[in-house]
Amino acid sequence: MTFPFWMLIVVLAVAAFTVRVLGLFAGDAIKSSRLAWMLDDLPGLIVVSLVASSLAGQSIETWIAAAAALAVAYVTNHVILTMCIGVVAYGGLVWFGF
Amino acid sequence: MKHGAIAILPLAAGAAVYGFAFGLLAAQVGFPWWGVALMSSIVHAGSSQIVAVEQFAGTSAVVGAAFAGAALNLRYIGIVASLSDILSGLSLRMKLLAIHITGDENWALTMAERAKNPAVGASFLIGSGLVMISVWTVSTTLGAVAGSTLPNLEQFGLGFAFTAAFIAMARGLWRGPANLVPWIISFAVTIGVVTLGAPKAYAIVAGAICGLAVSHLVRSKKKVVL
Numbered sequence: 243m244t245f246p247f248w249m250l251i252v253v254l255a256v257a258a259f260t261v262r263v264l265g266l267f268a269g270d271a272i273k274s275s276r277l278a279w280m281l282d283d284l285p286g287l288i289v290v291s292l293v294a295s296s297l298a299g300q301s302i303e304t305w306i307a308a309a310a311a312l313a314v315a316y317v318t319n320h321v322i323l324t325m326c327i328g329v330v331a332y333g334g335l336v337w338f339g340f
Numbered sequence: 341m342k343h344g345a346i347a348i349l350p351l352a353a354g355a356a357v358y359g360f361a362f363g364l365l366a367a368q369v370g371f372p373w374w375g376v377a378l379m380s381s382i383v384h385a386g387s388s389q390i391v392a393v394e395q396f397a398g399t400s401a402v403v404g405a406a407f408a409g410a411a412l413n414l415r416y417i418g419i420v421a422s423l424s425d426i427l428s429g430l431s432l433r434m435k436l437l438a439i440h441i442t443g444d445e446n447w448a449l450t451m452a453e454r455a456k457n458p459a460v461g462a463s464f465l466i467g468s469g470l471v472m473i474s475v476w477t478v479s480t481t482l483g484a485v486a487g488s489t490l491p492n493l494e495q496f497g498l499g500f501a502f503t504a505a506f507i508a509m510a511r512g513l514w515r516g517p518a519n520l521v522p523w524i525i526s527f528a529v530t531i532g533v534v535t536l537g538a539p540k541a542y543a544i545v546a547g548a549i550c551g552l553a554v555s556h557l558v559r560s561k562k563k564v565v566l
Contacts, residue, residue: 251375254383254392254409257413258385258388258410265416265418270424283519283522288408289509290510291544291548292506294528298543312507324508325361325501328504
């Protein structure tokens with residue numbers, strides 16, 4: 243495992259634990275501050291940006307499969323089911339050369 | 341503690357499937373099985389790990405990948421803060437252990453059970469958390485072992501599995517129509533920045549910041565109207 247892999251694990255571990263410790267010692271103060279809304283909004287915005295970055299410049303098959311996954315996610319709100327149906331939709335579209 | 345450990349088992353089974361899929365992805369990116377085991381045990385944040393590794397796969401940029409993963413974890417400030425009553429009688433060492441093994445599933449289960457029975461407390465949280473971190477670490481490691489022996493799974497749609505996972509995560513984070521405009525802006529800005537040729541990590545930051553700015557405007561406008 244090279245240095246960047248080690249760095250990612252260590253940085254992510256430090257960040258994850260720091261956030262939890264922050265919640266333990268300053269959670270109530272942060273939740274009642276003027277910036278509390280950012281805690282609510284930022285995770286969703288990051289995830290939406292991740293979806294967008296995954297789809298940017300991709301084929302029409304990928305976009306259609308993403309629409310199918312979105313429909314499943316909307317109806318079921320179930321991560322594993324959405325992943326399974328998304329992959330089947332993507333595989334089917336690519337396999338049949340949509 | 342035993343009560344929590346048993347009660348969490350159905351949720352742990354779901355996390356195991358998700359963890360196995362993450363292990364496959366991490367192995368395909370180049371993480372050895374023991375690296376995945378190390379990450380799962382000391383990070384213990386499923387969606388953050390998936391996001392970080394997926395970003396790392398595309399760019400090998402540690403800072404961008406860690407930023408994306410860490411930002412997704414900000415919800416734990418609120419989650420841990422909500423545990424203050426439950427953790428109040430514990431030593432500092434036990435508190436630090438408890439917050440490390442707290443994940444979405446065992447937190448939600450502990451809060452739900454406590455609402456029904458106020459006697460449910462730290463031992464339930466710790467028992468369910470120990471099961472969750474164990475299942476997560478073992479399932480991701482097994483996924484990595486399997487992934488290292490398989491050919492390139494990208495051609496079978498593994499990469500898209502995580503786009504689908506992000507879509508499902510977004511659904512889980514949807515809080516109603518107030519999210520719509522900020523999310524559309526965030527999505528459009530990210531697509532635009534990637535299309536202009538910028539690295540994805542920067543595009544994600546730009547999209548999130550623009551979404552935050554719009555969200556702030558929407559909230560300010562609501563206050564004025566009220």
